[in-house]
Amino acid sequence: MNVALPSGSLATPTNGTIAVLVPGVGGEQGIIREDGVFIVDARLVFQVEQSFDPDRRFAFIQARGKSFTASDDTSNGLNHM
Numbered sequence: 001m002n003v004a005l006p007s008g009s010l011a012t013p014t015n016g017t018i019a020v021l022v023p024g025v026g027g028e029q030g031i032i033r034e035d036g037v038f039i040v041d042a043r044l045v046f047q048v049e050q051s052f053d054p055d056r057r058f059a060f061i062q063a064r065g066k067s068f069t070a071s072d073d074t075s076n077g078l079n080h081m
Contacts (some may be wrong), residue, residue: 003028010046010059019046019059037066 005028008021026043033039046059 005042005044008044008046015052017049018052019048021045022047022058040065 004024005021005026006023009017010019011017022045025045028040028042030038030040040063042061042063044061044063046061048057048059050056
């Protein structure tokens with residue numbers, strides 16, 4: 001399963017937006033195990049705002065883990081996306 005991530009940002013409560021998600025780069029992939037647990041592998045690319053980095057460099061984040069236990073109906077739908 002592949003999921004594109006169209007928008008997002010990294011922010012702090014006091015400083016506002018630090019970086020903005022670069023759309024079309026990265027995304028979320030995963031597999032559904034036989035027991036229904038979805039194993040996530042998400043890769044995100046953010047571009048840092050100029051106020052935090054004048055060169056507007058990129059931040060690359062990878063997150064892995066278990067997501068949810070899918071029911072039979074949900075897992076069948078996810079396998080066909």
